[in-house]
Each structure stands twice: as C-alpha cells, then as structure tokens.
Amino acid sequence: MSSQQHPLSRRTVLGGLAAVGAVPLLTPVTAASAAGARAPLRSDARTKVVLLGTSGGPGWGATEPPRMGIASALVVGDRYYLIDTGEGVGFRLMDAKLGNWESRAALSDLRAIFLTHLHSDHISDLSNILSLGAYNGLVAADRPVPVWGPGNRGVLPPKTGTHPMPPITAPENPTPGTQEMVDLLVRAFATDFNDRSIDGGMPAPQDMFAGYDIPLPERLVDDPNGDPHPRMKPVVFYEDDRVKVSATLVQHAPVFPSFAFRFDTEDGSVVFSGDTGPSHNLVRMARGADVLVHEVIATEWAAQRYPEPRSAEDEAAYRHLIKSHTPVEEVGAIAEKAGVPTLVLNHFVPGSWPLEKWQAAQQGYSGRLIVGADLDEIEL
Ligand SMILES: [Zn+2]
DSSP states (O other): OOSOOOSOOHHHHHHHHHHTTSSOSOOOOOHHHHTTOOOOOOOOOSEEEEEEEOBOSSOOOOOSSOOOBSEEEEEETTEEEEEOOOTTHHHHHHHTTOSBGGGTBGGGGEEEEEOSOOOHHHHTTHHHHHHHGGGTTTTSSSOSEEEEEOOOOOSOOOOOSSSOOOOOSSTTSSSOOHHHHHHHHHHHTHHHHHHHHHTTOOOOGGGTEEEEEOOOOHHHHSOTTTOSSOOOOOEEEEEOSSOEEEEEEOBOTTSOSOEEEEEEETTEEEEEOOSOBSOHHHHHHHTTOSEEEEEEEOHHHHHHHSOSSOOHHHHHHHHHHHHSSOBHHHHHHHHHHHTOSEEEEEEEESTTSOGGGGGGGGTTOOSEEEEOOTTOEEEO
C-alpha cells in the first residue's frame, strides 16, 4: 500500500499516558493482546510456510503482537524461498532459525526470492539482503540466487486528485522493473561491493544474485492504465527440483504488474496473494491449493482515517485503500470460492488493529482461519 498506517498502537498510547502519570507504569498488557495474542504456531513439517513479517504499509509504528514488514518464507526441506522482503526480514530469518543461523549465515539455504510488486513496503530490505548477503550466508550454495519480480511498467500511472502534476523521479526511466532495479542497487552500492571484493576477497554481486522480470504475454501488459487486472491463466515462470512457481496478475491498481504466486511442491501447494483487492485471477489460481496466504485491510479503520466528507485527494486515497486491498469482511468468501481448506491472513492494514477484529474474516468461510502473526509456521 502507499499510504501511512496508523502511527499509534494502544501500547504506544498507554506508554505515553504512563509517562505523564495517567496510568501505572506496569501496565504493558494491551486490550489487543489480552484479547488473543498467542505464541507463534510451530510445525516440524518438511514443507511449511513461515510468516516472517505481517504488517502492511510503509509506516513505522508499534503493534501488538509485534509485526515486521511484509515477508514470508516457504521452506521445502533444507532449502527455502522468500516471498517479498519487507523491513526486518533479516532479523526475522534469524528469529525463525532459517539457514545456518547459528553461524550467522541465515541466507545459506535461500534458493530464490520472489517479489509480488515493487511497493517499498514489500522490497525495502532487498537492498539489505543483497548488500549484506555475503556476510550472512549468501555465498554458501546454489548461487547466484535469482530475484524474480515484476517487469518495467512502461508508462507512468494516471494522476489522481486535484494536486498539480509533481516532478517525475528519474524521468529517463521512471518505472524500472526487477531486473533493472537489482542492477541499479548494485550500482548504488558499487563502492562497497568493490571494496569488499578487492580488499576482502568477497564474491562479486553477479556471483551471488541476479534479477529477472517475470515474463507475461504481450496482450496483458500493453495497457497498464486501461486494464490493470486482465483475466489470465496463471503463468509458470520458475521451476527447480522442489517447487514449481506460477504467477497471476492481481488487482492492485495503479501498481502494475502486481502478482500473486502459487508454489506447487510434492507435499502440497500454497498461494500468496500479494497486495490485491478481490481478484478473479487469484481465485482461479488458488483452486486446489492447500493454503492461501491472503492480505487484508480493516475497512472500519480506512473509513475512520478518511472521514466523510472527503476532499478529492482523500477520496482517492480512501478508494485506493479499499479497492486495491481486500476488506476483512470479504476475504473469507474468496477462500471459500477457491475451495482452500486453510486461510492465513497477513499484510494487516493497519498492523496495530485489534486482533479480535480480524476474526471477521471467518464470515462466509467454512475452512480453518489463521490470523497470522510473525514467525507462525504453517505446514502445507
Ligand atoms: Zn502494495
């Protein structure tokens, strides 16, 4: 998402009140945690999803339970795959004890990275993985690690609201895709890469990772401002000895391309929605999957954040929130339609919303609902 999440959690509010003596200092338990915070789910299955970060949006703020930026791992035996790389992913890889974490090499078992879209809250720590990777296990095996994600949008999005057209950032190439972005990050960190390879003997970036654009048929990408969510069959774009990965376009306009991913393994299948409003393409791709990890937004919060009457700017921001994300009251019906037995919520907007309110996702859904928390492990 592109707007800020609410900066104040109840804990922050209570802490602030405590500081001025309004409540006793020793009252750290919030209403939200009292209403259902729990220990992370554990699984020793060979193939499992690990929720690394579950907060949606770029804003910083304390949440209960603590939520890092959006990122997930799919573990298949002694290898794992990353889906998005939001803020804090490195710390969470260590917390989840992935790779040779005890030897400070959490990236040793990383096989590939998949980016659903290029909003900053989904990719902000990609630069950390790439630039710090040599010291955290990225040099260990199966290299270079591919970084797969959306290609170049090709055209700027339409302007919304009544504000004047702003200056364009990098007008010579204002919408770089994943391959270009990885190359540009390498250039931005060239001083460090050169220093560490010349002076320290570390591998060159091209020996550790490489960026790739997910290929799409031409008819799907020729008009991102006309139809950003064209109907399509999922496209298989990656396969190795453990996973087959397919992508489909989802509804996150004006961001384009914006993907959901499906991973098929010999132990089962999982779909990650990425950021999306209700999506026919996603339902199609999720049919027959064992687990659906789906984003969600609290519509009540969005309405509170942009109260009526709204200015044109606020109306545009409000509509982006509720059309390009999935209301908590609607996500259950999506999982039901897809026939998926387990629905896992992530990318909570806002991350600070009371836990019990996310239970509204059970509406219209007869399967198992998991209101996701950082470090939850869910077997396929
Ligand atoms: Zn987004």
